[in-house]
Amino acid sequence: MISDDLITMALGMPGARESAHFGKRDFRVGEKVFMTLPEPGRAVLKFTRDQQSLALETDPGLCAPVPGGWGQKGWTSLYFDDADGERVRALIGTAWRNVAPKKLAAASLH
Incomplete structure (x- = not known):
């Protein structure tokens, strides 16, 4: 999977738009960030701590906590180079629902 695929998925979420956060590309709903692209092959997703724990358990090697305080708040690295597209889409959807x-969010389920 390449960054362009992730960008297409993120911008396909209702109300999503691209912006920048600390000089890196990010994706938001309104002013709330749900995904950033800090470096090639890695995205950062806004999860709750419970969602992060589940992702770490079900997707070891694909997901890892962001180091430091951000990771303790649920922000999670997604290493997408060799990832399954449908799984990545589901993880992006989870992050999007956290800020939408x-x-x-309810309308997008129908």
Whole structure:
């Protein structure tokens, strides 16, 4: 999988737009970031701590906590080079739902 695939997935989420965060590409709903692309082959997703724990358990090697305080808050690295596209899409969707307004998130389920 390449970065362009992730970008297409992220921008395909309702209300998503591209911006920049600390000089790196990011993807948001409104002003809330759900994914960043800090370096080639790695995305960072906004998860809850429970979601992060589940991702680490079900996708070892694919997901890892971001080092430091951000990782303790649930921010999770996604190493996508060899990842399954559908799994990556599901993980991006989880991050998106964490920041999307409730009405928008509910409407996207239908």
